[in-house]
Amino acid sequence: MTAALLELREVGKTYAGGGLLSRRRVAAVRGVSFTLAAERPEVFAIIGESGSGKSSLARMVLGMSTPSEGQILFQGSDVATLRGRGARLRFMRRVQPIFQNPFEAFNPLTRVDRYLYSTARNLAGARGQAAAEQAAETALQQVGLSVAEVRGRFPHELSGGQLQRAAIARALIPGPALLVADEPVSMIDASLRMTIVNLFRDLRDRLGVSIIYITHDLATAYTISDRIVIMRQGEVVEAGDARAVLSHPSHPYSVQLKDAVLTIEGTPEDDPGSEAAARTPGSREGSLP
Numbered sequence: 375m376t377a378a379l380l381e382l383r384e385v386g387k388t389y390a391g392g393g394l395l396s397r398r399r400v401a402a403v404r405g406v407s408f409t410l411a412a413e414r415p416e417v418f419a420i421i422g423e424s425g426s427g428k429s430s431l432a433r434m435v436l437g438m439s440t441p442s443e444g445q446i447l448f449q450g451s452d453v454a455t456l457r458g459r460g461a462r463l464r465f466m467r468r469v470q471p472i473f474q475n476p477f478e479a480f481n482p483l484t485r486v487d488r489y490l491y492s493t494a495r496n497l498a499g500a501r502g503q504a505a506a507e508q509a510a511e512t513a514l515q516q517v518g519l520s521v522a523e524v525r526g527r528f529p530h531e532l533s534g535g536q537l538q539r540a541a542i543a544r545a546l547i548p549g550p551a552l553l554v555a556d557e558p559v560s561m562i563d564a565s566l567r568m569t570i571v572n573l574f575r576d577l578r579d580r581l582g583v584s585i586i587y588i589t590h591d592l593a594t595a596y597t598i599s600d601r602i603v604i605m606r607q608g609e610v611v612e613a614g615d616a617r618a619v620l621s622h623p624s625h626p627y628s629v630q631l632k633d634a635v636l637t638i639e640g641t642p643e644d645d646p647g648s649e650a651a652a653r654t655p656g657s658r659e660g661s662l663p
């Protein structure tokens with residue numbers, strides 16, 4: 375049997391609160407379990423308000439922090455026990471982050487194209503300038519850009535939307551199986567957000583990459599996601615197919631979130647799969663402002 379792409383088993387994260395000598399503990403994540411299948415790439419949204427534990431979970435999936443309880447298995451291997459440079463590098467090639475602020479993801483003093491070339495050399499094994507440029511070009515094309523558009527330009531010379539697309543291209547260079555995008559559009563101009571999040575669905579379809587999309591924005595999550603989990607105070611309070619969860623939310627928090635989206639978007643029908651809903655901006659096929 376093929377191992378799952380990603381499996382979280384009763385994952386928890388507890389931080390020491392109030393300084394080293396304090397006994398106070400913050401349970402940021404508690405008992406979170408879910409599985410992303412290897413054979414079915416998907417956009418998987420983790421939704422929750424500020425402080426619900428989303429970023430803590432993302433950092434653990436990326437191997438940037440270790441669970442206090444439970445296990446995270448990537449393609450069958452426990453992420454917390456990866457040892458040695460080779461194993462870490464192999465993991466980094468397969469699981470790539472996309473951060474909230476693209477201006478922080480790039481070195482402000484390095485030209486964007488050069489940054490991409492060095493990623494190609496360091497993570498994708500590109501030998502020589504021509505191979506690095508080719509890898510950068512291929513990745514940039516996947517996000518609707520080209521080397522010609524970023525060549526010689528520093529991060530601040532691109533728009534936030536362009537730079538976030540370049541950041542996604544950077545993440546694609548090593549050929550990942552999983553992207554972990556933590557609030558990737560919250561700092562992007564509202565008019566460009568849907569273009570970026572729709573890209574995730576395209577990448578799922580074109581490259582077969584799975585995407586964990588972390589957000590507090592139910593509307594974009596609903597529009598692009600296959601499955602969602604809703605977190606509150608560190609716990610998953612609702613999980614399942616995006617349409618089912620948002621058509622018939624059972625937890626009071628999910629109802630609140632849904633109401634908030636309907637207030638903003640004005641979706642007329644209860645059933646987001648209905649014909650009427652399909653014509654509204656809040657529908658999965660529609661585009662949000």
Ligand SMILES: Nc1ncnc2c1ncn2[C@@H]1O[C@H](COP(=O)(O)OP(=O)(O)OP(=O)(O)O)[C@@H](O)[C@H]1O
Nearest residue numbers: 389390400402422423424425426427428429430431
């Ligand atoms: N390094 C840390 N030390 C102590 N407490 C932390 C640490 N990181 C996060 N926390 C706490 O854990 C809880 C969850 O935080 P986390 O950042 O994971 O939530 P979040 O849902 O991503 O919120 P946001 O959307 O604001 O980033 C919060 O109460 C936060 O204060």
